[in-house]
Amino acid sequence: MYVSARADYALRAMLAVADAAGSTGDGGSGGGELVKAASLAERQDIPLSFLQGILLDLRRAGLLHSHRGTEGGYALTRAADEISVGDVLRAVGGSLTSVRGLPADRAGYHGVATGLRDVWLAVDGAIALVVDRTTLADLLVDRATTR
Numbered sequence: 001m002y003v004s005a006r007a008d009y010a011l012r013a014m015l016a017v018a019d020a021a022g023s024t025g026d027g028g029s030g031g032g033e034l035v036k037a038a039s040l041a042e043r044q045d046i047p048l049s050f051l052q053g054i055l056l057d058l059r060r061a062g063l064l065h066s067h068r069g070t071e072g073g074y075a076l077t078r079a080a081d082e083i084s085v086g087d088v089l090r091a092v093g094g095s096l097t098s099v100r101g102l103p104a105d106r107a108g109y110h111g112v113a114t115g116l117r118d119v120w121l122a123v124d125g126a127i128a129l130v131v132d133r134t135t136l137a138d139l140l141v142d143r144a145t146t147r
Contacts (some may be wrong), residue, residue, distance in 0.1 A: 034073030
C-alpha cells in the first residue's frame with residue numbers, strides 16, 4: 001500500500017477537525033468549533049491550495065460539512081468514532097490497493113500468473129481490516145494517552 005501525500009494530509013486534516021470537536025467528535029451538531037481551512041493548513045503544515053481540494057473531496061464524500069461566512073469553517077458530519085481511516089483514504093484516493101493503476105479486484109492474469117489476483121485481493125482485504133476498524137477517535141485517544 002502506498003500512502004500518498006494527499007491521503008496523509010486528508011487524515012491529518014480530519015484528525016484536526018475531530019480534535020476541535022472534542023475527542024470523540026459530535027458530527028458538528030453543536031459541541032466543538034468550526035475549523036477554517038487556513039488554520040488547518042497552517043497547523044498541519046499543508047499547502048492551502050492543495051488542502052482546499054482535499055477538503056472538497058472529503059465534503060463530497062459526506063465526511064465534512066462546510067459552513068460559509070466569516071465564522072464558517074469545517075466540521076465532521078458524524079462523530080469521530082464513526083469515521084474510519086478507510087473512509088478517509090477512499091474519499092481522497094479511491095481503492096485502497098491498486099495494481100498497475102487499477103483497483104486490485106480488476107487485476108486480471110492468465111497462465112502461470114493467474115494466482116496473483118488472489119494475492120492482491122488478500123492484500124487489499126488485510127489493509128481494509130486495519131484501516132476500517134481504526135477510527136479517528138481511536139487515533140485521538142492514542143494521542144491523549146501518550147501526552
